[in-house]
Amino acid sequence: MPDAPALAHAAVRAAVAEAAALAPALPLFAGGKSFGGRMTSQAQASAALPGVLGLLFFGFPLHPTGKPSIDRAQHLADIKVPMLFVQGTRDEMADAGLIEPMVEALRAHATLHWVPEGNHSLHVPAKSGRTDAQVLDTALDAVRDWTERILER
DSSP states (O other), X not given: OOOOHHHHHHHHHHHHHHHHXXXXXXXXXXXXXXXXXXXXXXXXXXSOOTTEEEEEEESOOOSOTTOOOSGGGGGGGGOOSOEEEEEETTOTTSOHHHHHHHHHHTGGGEEEEEETTOXXXXXXXXXXXOOHHHHHXXXXXXXXXXXXXXXXX
């Protein structure tokens, strides 16, 4: 069982503060995988994370498996920094028919990068002809390109 949101939000804030202290000259981005990404977005929505230029989500858990909904996304409208969602097309916790319009509604603040055939962990089936390492390389290329665009602003 993951930690309660209040504890997770505090952990996100502590990690951001530590990163800023350890590398004050580097651009600061925050985010996470699944629950970690959602807790980071909730923390940012409640009170901006100091110095954070954007949020990155790998497998944002839009809804519980088998229970499509956008309830977990309501707070995202309160976020004023850019967000990148890296999602698998087979993610059972982020129905494409729900996440695409959700990202579109966030307009200039959100970008969606699809991992074809990826599941919630971005794992692809062997029949895809791609390894998990190749998929991760492609996803990280998308992250690099997105962060460079943010830094050019």
